[in-house]
Amino acid sequence: MGISRAATRATATIHDADGGMASKRDVILEAATQVFLARGYGSASMDAIAKQAGVSKQTVYAHFGGKAALFGAIVQARSDSIADMIPRPGAPVGDPGEALEAIARRFLTIVLSPEAVARFRVVMAESGRFPELARVFYDSGPKRATLALAEFLGRLDESGVLRVPDSQLAAGQFFAMVRGDLFLRNLLGLRQPTDAADVDAVVRHAVGNFIAVHRPSSAAE
Amino acid sequence: MGISRAATRATATIHDADGGMASKRDVILEAATQVFLARGYGSASMDAIAKQAGVSKQTVYAHFGGKAALFGAIVQARSDSIADMIPRPGAPVGDPGEALEAIARRFLTIVLSPEAVARFRVVMAESGRFPELARVFYDSGPKRATLALAEFLGRLDESGVLRVPDSQLAAGQFFAMVRGDLFLRNLLGLRQPTDAADVDAVVRHAVGNFIAVHRPSSAAE
DNA sequence: GTCTATAAAAGGATAGAC
DNA sequence: GTCTATCCTTTTATAGAC
Secondary structure, eight states, rough: OOOOOOOOOOOSSSEEEEEEEEHHHHHHHHHHHHHHHHHHHHTHHHHHHHHTTTTHHHHHHHHSSHHHHHHHHHHHHHOSGGGGOOOOOOOOOOOHHHHHHHHHHHHHHHHHHHHHHHHHHHHHTTTOOOOHHHHHHHHHIHHHHHHHHHHHHHHHHHHTTTOOHHHHHHHHHHHHHHHHHHHEEEEETOOOOOHHHHHHHHHHHHHHHHHHHOOOOOOOO | OOOOOOOOSEEEEOOOOSEEEEEHHHHHHHHHHHHHHHTTTTTHHHHHHHHTTTTTTHHHHHHSHHHHHHHHHEEEEEOOOOOGGSSOOSOOOHHHHHHHEEEEEEEEHTTTTHHHHHHHHHHHHHHTTTHHHHHHIIIIIIIIIHHHHHHHHHHHHHHSSOOOOOOOHHHHHHHHHHHHHHHHHHTTTTTTTTTTHHHHHHHHHHHHHHHHHSSSSSOOO
């Protein structure tokens, strides 16, 4: 959890918590992430970041040009791959209910994680000042996940397991249902631990509704 | 559209944009709303607020104690009544599809408005610093709307028009579907004008799916 | 209540030594 | 590359006159 200021340094390298080697640049990046996500862009100070990283402020400026550039770096740093939960195009199509349930759980686990929530918050809050960051964030996150799910739904449609005319729209509404109110509450900080029971209920209802609407015998849509 | 609490006071009143009378307190409140929503809490300055309001900084401090208190005032000022779109308990129950569609459109109109989006952004961004504000915001906004819709769905269930066992959960998922991806994109600033065609498609699919799932003959849920 | 002026502190960014 | 020390601007908050 700490950044491990146990700097056994020969030249500009320290041992991080994982036992590996972390360059000073990575240490700064990690510290900046914590400070920016905790306080937001406007209230975060370069002083606090330098202090958290255990380096001088000038070192921060040497690696990244300034506050705005550093912020851009921490936002783009690690995009949690939300799209990796969708079965690959080659994979066999099993029970759609089970597959969707697994996808929904994986989705919620990532999306409700404190770090993802904090990242979402800060990108959203600063979307006016950094529109291009918001675009990158959306494209590599929500949009990519929706496209991946739409592709999967398209395969289910072709194989006749489900009936999904507009896979793009259906994918969006599936994720919307899964997010539901939980994501909203997390964004507002109204829920510290992710309630497992609530997650269960939401997932089951979302999947059940989706299957009910898109099953081949259904007249809807 | 202004806050204009029509304070006809002898001293300390000016004419606002609407031609009505606005107390200096309201002028400050309106100016603070604009500055806070545009820049966020951390980047907003009391100087900018005073300048925007056309008063001196000391006047701002005289009315509200400081920056934090002023922020609290502007957040709680006007909670856009999202719950007012639900048919009152006494109203006759007509076609559920039409009613839900009207509710969905009204919901999106309010939720996607630039001011509502900006308000949501800033409350969310500062939920760590002002947890009680986030709670008030949630209770008077999303939660109130969901409860109102749940009550309406309960009536539909009783009258046999729809079959809604868990009206609370159903209401949450209905709003989630209606929000869909549009709200997310708006929060990230990726959509300046609210695309009417997209709104239409989302509303129709959300209502259609909801009806399909909860129609009395349906086996789902 | 409202203004001008100012205090006191913090923040972003840079200079220069090593 | 990294550090210490510093510059200059901005910012929150307050004094004191009217």
